[in-house]
Amino acid sequence: MDDRFAGIREFVTTVDRGSFTAAAETLGVTGSAVGKSISRLEVRLGVQLLHRTTRRIDLTTAGETFLLTCRRILEDLDQTEAFLSTGHEQPIGRLRVDLPTTFGRRHIVPVLLSLTERYPRLVLAVTLQDRAVDVVGEGVDLAVRIGALDAYPDLVARKLGEQKLVICGAPAYLARRGEPLRRDDLFAHDCLIGWRRNLQLGWLLANAESGNDAAYFDVRARHELTDGDTLLDACLSGYGLAQLPGWLAREGLRTGALREVLPDLSTTTPIHAIWQKTRHLQPKVKVAVDELTRLAALETSVFQP
16 A cells, blocks of 8 residues: 655655755655655656756645645644654744845844744744735744735734834935925825825825724825835835834934824734644744734833833
């Protein structure tokens, strides 16, 4: 009888290491043994898992689907073995995390890296982007999202805090163009937009006439910049007004390199950690969520508006 698990570890290790040779070094076998093992797995499944060329190995569509299941199998097995040998559940394996670009790079990645010092068998696979990934379909273990969330029955969300949005300009720009005193004055200004795919262009502004409700307001976009640090640099350099997260504008406001305008239009957006709903939360996800929750509770946390 064929072993249904034969070739799975070789397949996952080859994808992770990028070649048969590198996988062989990790597994302590020869490169040809790894290649033959994966070939036998493909024959048994009746599908091609990898595109092979002389320079690289890429996953096929079937390989991408199968990889998600294989990772779960191996991680569950490693987790159970660790529990049997130590009596404790340990965060083990590859933690796939998706984060907003600038916020994630500045504030979340350092936290996750510190976790790997405490838990050496925890391996990070972090993507930084400003599109909303399909957490379940793309095999993401944990994501941090800024902004209102849609309700998905197969996801769990934990609110970490809020992000305040402020409108800022460099003193030189305001001296040259004047300071806006009301919302409609923005039409006469160069505005820097943090562009995101499939999202409305404009700024999320509080509506003083209807309490603190916020709505998108179309402004005259002078430049569209996808990266938060680039948006900040353009604003500091006097290219226009920008609506910036408070944590990103804080230093410029403190030093006077930026000035806030139209403070009555400032609003906040929520920050959530989200993950797939399961019967048993994997230890690798739990420790990451617990650490983010602990930091969010601190008065000096970046999660506070």
